[in-house]
Amino acid sequence: MSTSLDWAQEAWAQTVRKVARTSQRIGDRFPHASVKGEYQLEPASWWTAGFWPGLLWLLYRDTQDEQSKLLAESCEGQLDQVIADYYRLDHDIGFMWTLTSVARYKLLGAEDSKRRGLLAANLLVARFNVQGNYIRAWNPWREGEDNAGWAIIDCMMNLPLLHWASKATGDPRYKHIAIRHADMAVEHFIRPDGSVNHIVIFDPHTGEKLEVKGGQGFAPDSGWSRGTAWAIYGMALSHLHTGDERYLDAAKRAAHFFIANLPEDHVPHWDFRLPEGVTAYRDTSAGACAACGLLLIAEQVSGQESSLYRQAGERILHSLYTNYGAWDSETEEGLILHGTSHYPEGKNVDVPLIYGDYYFVEGLSRLLGHGELFW
Template sequence: MRRITILLTLLLTVIYTNAQTEKSIRQITQEVMERASTQYINMASTLEKGKMPRSFSKNRLITSDIYWWCSGFYPGTLWYLYEYTGSENIKKLAHTYTEKLAPLQFLKTDHDIGFQLFCSYGNGYRLTGNKEYLNILHNGAMSLATRFNPVIGSIRSWDSSRDKWKFPVIIDNMMNLELLIWIGNQYNDPYLKTVAITHANTTMKNHFRPDYSTYHLVDYDPENGKIIKKQTVQGYNDNSKWARGQAWALYGFTMMYRTTHSSRYLEQAQSIADMLIPLLPSDGIPYWDFDSPDIPNDLRDASAGAIMASALVELSEYLPEKKIHYQSIAERQLRTLSSPEYLAASNTNGNFILKHSVGHKPMKGEVDVPLTYADYYFIEALIRMNNLEKQE
C-alpha cells in the first residue's frame, strides 16, 4: 500500500510539473503569492502574544520568542508579500511584527542580528522609508560589530557555554554582513564596512576546501588567531557538503559582490555555483547533505533549494556568459518548490508556505518540516525571478 501511495504521489507530481512548465514564472508567482498571503495572514491569528512562528510538527505550531535566530523571517516575508500585492492588511501585519524585534538592536550576544533585523526592518525601510527603522538598523549594526575580533579577522558566531569552541565562526554568518555594509554606506562609516569585508576575506581563506565546498564551522584561538579545528556541525560529517551551508556561501558571496563590486567575491560565488549545480538532483532541490550515504532515499531540504534559487537569480545578472544557465537552474528549483510536493495547500502546514525542510538532522531537530527561512527565501527568489521577466 505504501509503495502504491508513493507511486501515485510521484505520478501526480509529474502531471502537475508538466502542467507547470506551460505556465510562465509570472503566472506561477501570482498563484503562489495569493496562497502565501492567505497563509501568512491566517498565521498571525494563531500566534500567541510575543511569539514568532518557527515550524510546524505533529499538527502543532512551533513558536519562538524574538531572540531565536529566525525571528526576522516572518515579518520579512510579510514585507515581501506586501511588496508584491500592495495589500494594506499585510503591510499592517508586517509593521506590527517588525516592531516586536526592536529590543534586538542592542543585543551584543548574537551574530544573527542581520537575519533578525535586516530581513524585517531592512525590507520595511526599503519599502516605506520609515526613519525609525533606519535608526534601529544602525544600532543593530553597531551591536553586531562588537563581536568582531581583529586578531582573527572575524565576527564571533556562537557564545558557547559548553566549552566546545573558543571562537566559533559559521558559514551562516556571511548572511549578516549585508547589514554592516549597508549601514556603513548609509552613515558613511568605513569601520562597519571594513569589519564585513575582513570577515568575508577570512571566511574565503579558511572555510573553503579546494573544490569550493565549505565547512560549516571554523574554530579559532582568539588570542593568536590560529585555527583550532574545522567542522560541519549540522551535516553528515565534518568533511561533507551540508546543503544549506553551501547555499549560505553562494548567497553570501554573491551579496558581497553586489555590495562591494570586488571581482574576487564574484569569482568565489561563481566557483561555488559551478561546484553545486552538478550535485543537484534533476528537480533541483538538494538532499539535506550532498554526501549522505542514503541518497537517493534521503531527505531533501527545501530551505537550501530556496536560498540557492534566490542566489542564482541574482548571480546570473552579474555573469552574462552564465545568465541563461544559472537562471534555468533557479527556474527549475522554483517550479519544483511551487509544485504540490513542496507548496502547502491552503489552511494546512501550520500556515507555512513550503513543506520538507531540514534544520539539524544529526540532532533530530526540525527534520522534514516547514521553516520560516525556507518561506522567506522562496518568496524572495520568486520576486527576483519575476522582476527579471518584467525586464525582458
C-alpha cells in the same frame, strides 16, 4: 524550462492567499518550524525572528496590505527588548534586523527603523575578532564553555547589514569589517571543489586556524547543502556590495557544486555527501536560499552564463512550488514542506521551516521583478 512565468504568478497568488489565512493565528509572533501542521512559536530572541516579518514585508511591497505592514512593524518593535540583552545577541543580528528594520526603512523611509538597524550593525561589528578576521558566531551555550574562536558560514548572510550601515551613514568602518570577514570565508570556508565548511575554529588570541567541525552537516568534510546555499547567496551579495570578483568566483564555485549534486527534481538532500544507511532527507530551505543566490549571480554576469544561473534558480523554485508546496492544505501552516534544520541533533527534520518559506517567497519576488533586495 519555459520562459513563461505564469507558474510564478500563480505561486505568488497562492502565497498571498495562504499567508492571509495563517497570519490570523501567527499574528505578530515568531514562527520557526512547523510541527504537525502548526508553526511552533519562538521568543523574539530566536535567530529566525526576522523571517516572518521579512516575508510579510515582501508581500506588503506588492499588495500594500495594511495588515501585513502592521504585523511586521509589531514584530520589529518586539525586537527592542532583545537588542538590550547582551546574552541573547550573536552573529545572527543581521538576519534579525535586516529583514525587519532595514526592510521597513527601505520600503517606508522610517527613521526609527534606520536607528534600530544602525544600532544592530554596531552590535554586530562588536563581535569582530581582529586577530582572526572573523565575526564570532554563538555565545557560550553553558557556563564555562569557550567558543570565542568559532566562525560559521551562515554569517555570510549577516554581512549585508554592515554594507547597508556604511551606505546609510557614509562611514566605511562597517563595510571594512564585512570585507575582512568575507575574505576570511573565501580562504577558510569555501573548498576547492565548491563544497563548504560549516564551522571553523580559530585561536581567538592569535587568529590561527585550529579545526573544522561538521556542525549541521554530516561530517567535517561532508557537503551540507544549506551551508553551500549560505555561501552561494552570501558571496553573491558580497560581490553585489563591493564589486570584488573574488566573491563572485567563490559564489560560482559553490553554485557549481550545488547544481552538480542536485537530484532529478532539483531540490537538495540535506547533505550532498551521505554514507549508505543515513536517511537522505530533503532540505527545501537549502534549495530556496540557493535559488535566491543563483538568481543574484545571474544578474551579475551576462549572456549564456546568466541564463545558466537564472534557469538553475528557476528550476529549483518551480520544483518547490509544484512538488513541495502545501498550498491547498488546511492543516499545514508552512508554505514549503520537507525542510531539514539540524539532522545530526534530530532537530526539525523533514518539516516546513520559516526561513525556507521566506527564501521561496523572496525568490518568487525576484523572478517577478517586485523590487530591490532587503539584503
